[in-house]
Amino acid sequence: MTANASSAFSDRLVSENQTVWDAMQTHRFVEELASGTMPEQAFHRYLVYEGAFVATAVRIFSLALAKAPTIEDQRWLHGVVGALLTEQLAYFERAYRDLGVDPAAFDRTAPGFTAFDRGMLTIAETGGFSDIVTAMFCAEWMYLNWCRAALARMEGQGFPREWVALHVAPGFEAQAVWLKSRIDALAGEMDQSERQRLTVLFGKVVELEIAFHTAAFG
Numbered sequence: 373m374t375a376n377a378s379s380a381f382s383d384r385l386v387s388e389n390q391t392v393w394d395a396m397q398t399h400r401f402v403e404e405l406a407s408g409t410m411p412e413q414a415f416h417r418y419l420v421y422e423g424a425f426v427a428t429a430v431r432i433f434s435l436a437l438a439k440a441p442t443i444e445d446q447r448w449l450h451g452v453v454g455a456l457l458t459e460q461l462a463y464f465e466r467a468y469r470d471l472g473v474d475p476a477a478f479d480r481t482a483p484g485f486t487a488f489d490r491g492m493l494t495i496a497e498t499g500g501f502s503d504i505v506t507a508m509f510c511a512e513w514m515y516l517n518w519c520r521a522a523l524a525r526m527e528g529q530g531f532p533r534e535w536v537a538l539h540v541a542p543g544f545e546a547q548a549v550w551l552k553s554r555i556d557a558l559a560g561e562m563d564q565s566e567r568q569r570l571t572v573l574f575g576k577v578v579e580l581e582i583a584f585h586t587a588a589f590g
């Protein structure tokens with residue numbers, strides 16, 4: 373990366389979608405989680421939607437693996453898919469048990485959840501490798517940023533703080549950074565119309581994220 377980080381394509385994806393990006397960073401979900409005022413039912417519903425999305429993320433990253441241009445990409449993505457299928461899915465099983473959450477008790481047909489879940493999968497099914505990297509860079513970079521800010525405000529212990537801390541841990545950060553550097557490298561080979569198309573896609577993903585986090589409140 374050059375000394376002027378703002379010239380990176382990944383940074384421009386954010387800055388060209390700044391209004392909607394900021395709306396997500398200051399979403400009611402983020403505010404209530406950071407301030408400890410979120411109703412328990414909303415947090416539990418969110419965890420059920422999140423667990424469902426991890427299963428979808430297995431398919432998304434598997435499609436990225438299938439469409440990746442290099443073996444090195446595939447080796448990295450194989451690790452991502454492996455971690456999702458083992459640690460990540462197990463994490464939700466444990467969380468539901470410890471918190472007494474019955475996933476079957478929550479409606480997984482809520483439009484905000486399905487729009488995000490189906491929308492992200494459709495991008496992976498119909499788009500190319502760059503589309504998937506852009507969409508998942510958006511999802512993960514967005515989490516790294518709001519979780520960093522929220523963690524600084526959260527006191528004491530408890531599951532919500534643990535959840536937020538998980539998303540700033542080195543493993544998650546490394547994954548967000550990999551997606552960031554990968555989209556920057558890919559952008560070097562793109563023409564202006566392709567960059568513009570992905571900038572619009574990035575904005576659409578932020579909108580889907582906003583709908584997902586709004587859906588947690590029922």
Ligand SMILES: Cc1ncc(C[n+]2csc(CCO)c2C)c(N)n1
Binds near residue numbers: 460
């Ligand atoms: C709604 C929603 N949006 C983005 C993320 C962030 N994210 C998406 S995939 C992934 C890594 C999985 O290994 C992370 C951190 C999320 N969790 N939930």
